[in-house]
Amino acid sequence: MSEVPAYYGGEPVRETVLGYGSQSITDREKEAVLEALEGDYITRGPTVDEFEARVADMVGVEHAVATTSGTTALHLAGKAAGFGRGDDVITTPLTFVSTAHTATYNDATPVFADIDPHRRTLDPNAVREQVTEDTVGLVPMHYSGHPADIDGLLEVADEYDLTVIWDACHAFGGSWRGEAIGAQRDMAVFSFHPVKNITTGEGGMIVTDDDELAERCRRLRSFDMEYSPDGHDDEPWYQVSEDVGYNYNVTDLQAALGLAQLDRLEEFKQRRDEIIAQYDEALAGIDGVRTPPEPLESDPMYHLYAVEVNEEFGCDRKTFVNAMHAENIGVQVHYVPLHYHPHLQTEFGYERGMFPETERVYEGLVSLPLHAEMTDEDVYDVVTAIETLSDSHRE
Numbered sequence: 001m002s003e004v005p006a007y008y009g010g011e012p013v014r015e016t017v018l019g020y021g022s023q024s025i026t027d028r029e030k031e032a033v034l035e036a037l038e039g040d041y042i043t044r045g046p047t048v049d050e051f052e053a054r055v056a057d058m059v060g061v062e063h064a065v066a067t068t069s070g071t072t073a074l075h076l077a078g079k080a081a082g083f084g085r086g087d088d089v090i091t092t093p094l095t096f097v098s099t100a101h102t103a104t105y106n107d108a109t110p111v112f113a114d115i116d117p118h119r120r121t122l123d124p125n126a127v128r129e130q131v132t133e134d135t136v137g138l139v140p141m142h143y144s145g146h147p148a149d150i151d152g153l154l155e156v157a158d159e160y161d162l163t164v165i166w167d168a169c170h171a172f173g174g175s176w177r178g179e180a181i182g183a184q185r186d187m188a189v190f191s192f193h194p195v196k197n198i199t200t201g202e203g204g205m206i207v208t209d210d211d212e213l214a215e216r217c218r219r220l221r222s223f224d225m226e227y228s229p230d231g232h233d234d235e236p237w238y239q240v241s242e243d244v245g246y247n248y249n250v251t252d253l254q255a256a257l258g259l260a261q262l263d264r265l266e267e268f269k270q271r272r273d274e275i276i277a278q279y280d281e282a283l284a285g286i287d288g289v290r291t292p293p294e295p296l297e298s299d300p301m302y303h304l305y306a307v308e309v310n311e312e313f314g315c316d317r318k319t320f321v322n323a324m325h326a327e328n329i330g331v332q333v334h335y336v337p338l339h340y341h342p343h344l345q346t347e348f349g350y351e352r353g354m355f356p357e358t359e360r361v362y363e364g365l366v367s368l369p370l371h372a373e374m375t376d377e378d379v380y381d382v383v384t385a386i387e388t389l390s391d392s393h394r395e
């Protein structure tokens with residue numbers, strides 16, 4: 001191993017690239033998908049029903065509605081909630097663009113509020129400041145899997161009668177005060193993209209206790225089709241679309257993969273927790289690297305391990321990221337704040353400088369590799385690369 005970081009001319013700490021996230025697929029998943037291929041339905045069928053029932057049971061809610069992605073789940077949840085033109089929906093700027101699409105896909109306006117820098121999630125006081133008579137909804141995001149301030153945000157929602165849609169795309173498998181993340185009202189959305197806590201290739205899920213919202217999501221997922229309209233009992237072909245609906249149907253193949261992944265959820269969580277503990281311990285002594293916040297009253301299942309690098313480290317975040325890439329460590333940054341995105345600036349007048357806490361946190365954020373297939377050696381490589389870079393700034 002070189003004492004000189006690869007970025008400054010040394011040898012990389014490893015030869016192959018270690019990605020920041022990855023799926024874990026075994027023979028068990030492959031067999032499940034092959035079996036589903038033999039079934040009568042390779043589109044949405046009984047395996048999707050079973051997958052939904054398992055997730056609803058796990059989360060402890062009445063309903064789970066599977067869709068083609070976290071993004072389409074957010075679209076449907078927003079539409080089912082009634083978000084539309086002229087409505088404001090408050091959300092965080094420190095998230096993936098899909099969170100804002102809960103509003104934009106439904107012609108509503110995404111209104112950003114700043115974050116609580118400790119949790120890196122929506123600050124209830126900042127939310128309160130953004131509420132107007134047009135505000136109808138709130139879309140908090142559990143950044144990295146760390147629960148947002150659930151009590152504080154529900155209090156604001158109660159005060160102003162807002163529908164809450166939790167973007168829990170990072171947080172599947174975690175709990176807060178003994179209750180699964182996703183069980184909080186009104187709806188929550190998960191993503192099963194390959195880097196997420198479990199995967200179905202692409203896929204998403206809406207969970208809720210509300211019968212009407214669930215029914216609305218189910219209908220919208222499939223063309224808003226009424227399959228047996230009144231007065232047409234003797235015309236079995238007579239199916240009519242009542243409004244603009246979508247084809248966000250998932251397949252039994254994806255659901256079979258999802259069910260096999262659910263069987264491994266505990267194993268995935270345990271491995272992620274082990275890696276996090278190793279990172280926490282190894283990075284505690286490195287100046288200028290702030291490790292992720294301690295979970296409060298919760299047992300999160302973390303999707304990301306996002307540190308904040310500051311000037312004490314000896315280089316800026318850009319150099320840090322490029323230096324890790326030179327070592328073949330595939331770190332990432334989550335996320336470029338949404339108010340920096342051109343389409344949100346053009347459409348809604350956002351500008352840099354509007355959300356100082358988000359911007360300050362963003363300046364230092366770096367997600368280190370975290371996934372269930374990582375070995376102890378992989379973790380060692382990441383830590384060594386960071387230590388070597390840190391040491392090189394102190395010589």
Ligand SMILES: Cc1ncc(COP(=O)(O)O)c(C=O)c1O
Pocket residue numbers: 069070071072095096098099141167169170190191192193202203204
């Ligand atoms: C916070 C958040 N919300 C929503 C999404 C969208 O999920 P999907 O990729 O399944 O559409 C993502 C995906 O990266 C995300 O990170």
